[in-house]
Amino acid sequence: MNKTITILIFLLTTSLLRKCSCLPLKFTPDYKEALKLSLLYLEAQRSGRLPSNNRIKWRGDSALDDRGLKGEDLTGGYYDASDYVKFSFNLAFTTTVLSWGVIAYGDAYIEAGQYSEVLDAIKWSTDYLIKCHPSPNEFYGQVGEFSIDHAFWGRPEDMNLTRPAYKIDEKNPGTDLAAESAASFSSASLVFKHVDSSYSKELLRHAEQIYGFARTYRGLYKDVIPGAKQYYDSESSSYFDELAWGAVWLYKATGAAEYLEEAKDFYGRINVTDEDTNRFYYDRKVLGIQILLAEGSNSSRYLDLVMSHCENIVDKQYRTPQGLIYISKQGTLSHAASLAFACLRVAELSTSLTDEFTQFAKQQIDYILGAYGRSYVVGYGFDYPKRPHHAASSCPERPEPCGWQQFNSTLPNPHILYGALVSGPNHNDYFDDVREEFLYTDVNVDYNAGFQSALAGLIHLQNHTTKHNDLV
Numbered sequence: 001m002n003k004t005i006t007i008l009i010f011l012l013t014t015s016l017l018r019k020c021s022c023l024p025l026k027f028t029p030d031y032k033e034a035l036k037l038s039l040l041y042l043e044a045q046r047s048g049r050l051p052s053n054n055r056i057k058w059r060g061d062s063a064l065d066d067r068g069l070k071g072e073d074l075t076g077g078y079y080d081a082s083d084y085v086k087f088s089f090n091l092a093f094t095t096t097v098l099s100w101g102v103i104a105y106g107d108a109y110i111e112a113g114q115y116s117e118v119l120d121a122i123k124w125s126t127d128y129l130i131k132c133h134p135s136p137n138e139f140y141g142q143v144g145e146f147s148i149d150h151a152f153w154g155r156p157e158d159m160n161l162t163r164p165a166y167k168i169d170e171k172n173p174g175t176d177l178a179a180e181s182a183a184s185f186s187s188a189s190l191v192f193k194h195v196d197s198s199y200s201k202e203l204l205r206h207a208e209q210i211y212g213f214a215r216t217y218r219g220l221y222k223d224v225i226p227g228a229k230q231y232y233d234s235e236s237s238s239y240f241d242e243l244a245w246g247a248v249w250l251y252k253a254t255g256a257a258e259y260l261e262e263a264k265d266f267y268g269r270i271n272v273t274d275e276d277t278n279r280f281y282y283d284r285k286v287l288g289i290q291i292l293l294a295e296g297s298n299s300s301r302y303l304d305l306v307m308s309h310c311e312n313i314v315d316k317q318y319r320t321p322q323g324l325i326y327i328s329k330q331g332t333l334s335h336a337a338s339l340a341f342a343c344l345r346v347a348e349l350s351t352s353l354t355d356e357f358t359q360f361a362k363q364q365i366d367y368i369l370g371a372y373g374r375s376y377v378v379g380y381g382f383d384y385p386k387r388p389h390h391a392a393s394s395c396p397e398r399p400e401p402c403g404w405q406q407f408n409s410t411l412p413n414p415h416i417l418y419g420a421l422v423s424g425p426n427h428n429d430y431f432d433d434v435r436e437e438f439l440y441t442d443v444n445v446d447y448n449a450g451f452q453s454a455l456a457g458l459i460h461l462q463n464h465t466t467k468h469n470d471l472v
Contacts, residue, residue, distance in 0.1 A: 027371045031459045032112040034369055037380055037419030038452040039117045044392070044417055045445055046124060047086060047156065048076035058415045059392065062156035066143050068134065068165045074143050077128030080232075081444040082390045084156050085144035088132055089177050089221065089232045092184035093282035094449040095125040096249065097338070099187035101453025104345065108459035119195060126188045126203060129181060132167075136209040137217065141177045141225045142166040154402040155395050166225040170213075174221025175239040177228075178214035179246035182207045186249035204253055211246050214239075215262075232282065240269040241276075245285045248292040260296055267293065277309045278317055279327050280338040282446050291345050307350055310343040314360045320429045322372045323363055329439050331447055333368050333376055333424035338450030340364040344457040358461060365454050368421065374431070378443075379418035385431075386412035389438040393417040407435060421447045 044056045047063045063084065066074040077086050078094075102109060102118055109115040132140040144163045152161060168174035185207035192200040220239060222229040247263035250256070267289055270276070276286040287309055294302035318326050327335035340361035347357035368376050375381030378388055387394075393415040395402035413435075420443040425431040432440045 027366065029366050029369045029371070031365075031455045031462070032114075034377060034380055034419075035108070035112050035452060035455045035459065036114055036117075037377065038421070038448050038455065039114055039121055039419065041378070041417060041419030041421075041443070041448055042078065042121045042124075042445060044420075045078040045080075046076075047079050047084070048128075058395075058397070060157045062159060063143075063163065066163055066165070068140055069167065070134075072131065072134050072140075074128075074131055074140060074165055076124065076131065077143075078125060078445050079156065080446075082388075082438070082442060083146075083149050083152075084159060084161075084391075085142065085146050085149050085227065085231075086128075087227070087232045088129065088139070088141045089180055089228065090282045090444075090446045091125055092129060092177075092180040093285075094446045095122060095129070095184040096180075096187045096245075097341070097446075097449035097453055098122055098125075099184070099191045101341070101449075101456045102191050103187065104348075105453070105456035105460040107463060108456040111459055111463060119191065122188050122191055123199075126185065129184060130202070130206055133181070133206050133210055137213045138167060138169045139174070139178055139181060139210060139213070140165050140167045141174060141221055142227050146227050146231060153391050153394075153404050153407045155392055158402070166227070168219075168221055168224050170217050172224040173213075173217035173219035174224050174228075175214045175218050176242040177221035177225075178210050178217075179239065179242035182211035182214060182246035183242075183249040185210065186246070186253040189253050207246075207250055207253065211250055214243060214246060238270065240266045241285050241289065244270065244289045248289055248296065251296055252292065263289070263293065264297070277305075278313055278339075279335055280342045280450065281331070281335060287342050291342060291349070294346075294349055303349055306342075306346045307353065310346045310357055310360075311353065313339055313343065314356060318427070320425065320427055322367065322429045324367050324425070324429065325364060326427050329423075329426060330442075331423055331444070332426075333421055334444070334447035334450060336364045336424075337368060337421070337447075337454050341450045341454035341457060344454060344461075361454055362458060365451070365458060368424075368451065372429070376422050376424055376431070378420040378422065379416045385422050385433050385441055387433050387435040387441060388413060388417050388420055388422055388443050389435055389441040390417050390420065390443050394435065409435070417443065419448070421451050423447070 049061045064075055068074050080087050099122055109118050143165045148161050185203045189200045189203035244263045244266035247259045251259035272286055276284055280287045290302050290306045294306055320326055325336045343357040344361045347354045370381040374383040378385050393413040394406045396414045423442045
């Protein structure tokens, strides 16, 4: 056979395999179990005084002295990752995406027996974010100092560290942080609208107040809060994406047309790049904004955009040899899972390419759950990560001491961090289950947000088998 023809056949076959949702015949994912475990991971990240129904028995009360500059109670919330700083920017995004999953796929949580658990998970976050908003034009964006915190490896219950608090206000504004928080309050208000109407109204009050702050006092929060630029920057010199994100969620929560018009206006001021539309992440929300505008607007413009973006993601975005969408080495699987969730939402808006987008989502989530040989969710499936980069789970049972010896140990973490999605493999599907190799084994609450909502979407589709028999 002619060498050129052979090469062309090889390239065509490889391309088809990379797009194909074909999986090992014996692989049967349990989306409901993975959903349950993801919620357990969020519980393992809780800060503050734990409730009597705490299910993570190796965790206890921690950081009970977290206070604001005027002594405000800032206890509670979630530790963001392997250590114990609390960042409101990525927590607000996490909360919004979790809430979106419940709004879109609440039936999936009921089907999985996890509806009350997901409400608890969201409320644990919003209770804390309310504390961070002690007055209309004031919001705490960080508790703890990363340089101090990173010098400590041990249990959060054993912390004896200085934990300063940092805020934005009228003199030191942070439009992106404030608008991001408005989105979290608005989306959560929808979750609780028919569950706890008074709490829903309280969330909406905070949403409108802090959105007003974001709209009136302009500035980037990385210029005010020192940890932001290094760890949770909005990756932009503009805050218009957060303003559009906050406005469109307020429109969904209130139905007020002025919020929709403001969302369109702020969206129009974004300098949209390919990098903005091939990902959906705490620092890149354009795709999410477009989806919500497509839902809330009579214009076909936004639907055409998101259809085109998901087509490009499915057909043109770089993939690993085993078919994983690859955006970045940091949060590799989180990027793939969040895009899976986004394209599931697009599939429900469209009349064409629905099956292509749902099969793409299934392929990405099944990869994560172990379709190609190993699971990347701690405690789930075959050959899951045993050494996640996570201080608390690396510590032995009390009263044994915990420190850098545990960090350097090659043994599996003594406590299984059930449900944690690790950062993931590299561009060649290689994964190193080593604690100190955080680019592979790091965990983060925002990693699990899109993943959990995508799981809910797939469970929802399994319950509608007439159109999606291949998802059963």
